[in-house]
Amino acid sequence: MIHEVSEEVQALDAVSSVNEVAWEWRPNEGETASDVHAGSSGAVIELEDGLVGLRGDTGEELWKYRIPDTEGLSVAFSPSGEQAVVAAPDEPAVLLDTATGALVTEDVHWDGEARFLGETRLLHRQGEETETLFRVSDLDSGTTLWEQEAPETCFEEESARLISATHNSEAIVLLLHCSKDTSEDSLRAPDPDTVNALVALSAEDGRELWRYESVDEDGLGSANALMLQDSLVANLPGEEGWLIIDPADGTTLAESPRPVLAVNENDYLVGPEPGGEEPTHELRSFDGDVLTSATLSEDRWPADTSGTVVGLMDHLVTIDMERGSTEDSVNAVTTTWDEEDTESVITATTTKMASNFEPGRLLPVPGAVLVFVPMNHAADIESVEHVTALR
Secondary structure (H helix, E strand, C coil), X not given: CEEECCCCCCCCCCCCCCCCEEEEECCCCCCCEEEEEECCCEEEEEECCEEEEEECCCCCEEEEEECCCCCCCEEEECCCCCEEEEEECCEEEEEEECCCXXXXXXXXXXXXXXXXXXXXXXXXXECCHHHCEEEEEECCCCCEEEECCCCCCXXXXXXXXXEEEEECCCEEEEEEEECCCCCCHHHHCCCCCEEEEEEEEECCCCCEEEEEEEEECCCCCCCEEEEECCEEEEECCCCCCEEEECCCCCCEEEEECCCEEEECCCCXXXXXXXXXXXXXXXXXXXXXXXXXXXXXXXXXXXXXXXXXXXXXXXXXEEEEEECCCCCEEEEEEEEECCCCCCEEEEEEEEECCCECCECCEEXXXXXXXXXXXXXXXXXXXXXXXXXXXXX
16 A cells, blocks of 8 residues: 655635646556546545545645555545545555545445445435435444435325435435336426426435425426535426525525526526527526626537536636547637637647547636546546646
8 A cells, every 4th residue: 555645735725717737647657547536635636546636736746545456446525525435345445634645534334335425424325216215324333324214205296216316415415206107218208297306315314304396297308406516406397497506405596597507605607598509608696697708609619518617707718629630639718708709728638539528627626727538438538648737
């Protein structure tokens, strides 16, 4: 085992603008990087045999935790990114502080599959989609803290299908499809009057915190929900737009007419309207006011998948690819809010597998915004070859 720990790093602020490449990281010969995460002090690179922590503003290697020659390493991060649990087949699982790499707890009880809720709690899922039960255990002792006795369903339905489950450190939010037909096919073509329900369970004791039920009267299509920056964003057929909800108490923070891409402390970022002709992004207040906007040129329209757009204080940052060579450029494009013809291109990295399905990613971390092409087996991208930090 190789374990190097750093001293506590001074807290780094999120950047308000980017205009240059600050630093770059590539794996050494024989290393394979599988993912990039936001940690407490910058970036955490996930390798096949461990983790490496990099300072966000300089790229300095702060710490490492590696188990050479291991196979089947498993890693999970807390919702805040402040802690990571790591398990290898022949080594006891450990809990690490992502700021310094220091051991928080040794020999923890993690099987490599349960989700890490933070604060030493693990979330286990059991059963099929129509009979899903959840259990929360203590990371230190392995004891069960609470478990469901029966699957959740909607108030007026006897059966339900779990569409997804998302969480932060306080709440586990289940998205349910309630109908007479709970087959997988019914998610794509639901019956009229299908009910989609959000049911929030306390991460501490499993009690129901709140629920929100919505009727899809016309069978319009699939519902989805995800956690963005500690807020729940839900798109429920039958509702007008996207809901931003406080997962702890169910309060609706905002109702957005456009797809929500990020939620900040005082505003949120939305993308173009579905089927719209103009690629306009907006920062909106939680009262619904448009604070500022940026319209991209047609050839700069990003895929708007997770991680392809970042709204900073000074400008919008998007991913753009230049195709046609043996190695296609992956660029970060900045567009100043409320000003036309203000695009600036920062050449960040290259890829041999540029694709609309995998255009590259932007990841804000303390001190920088990272650009990289993630591992994607469907696109024959077997590892993360290059990480560029912008400041």
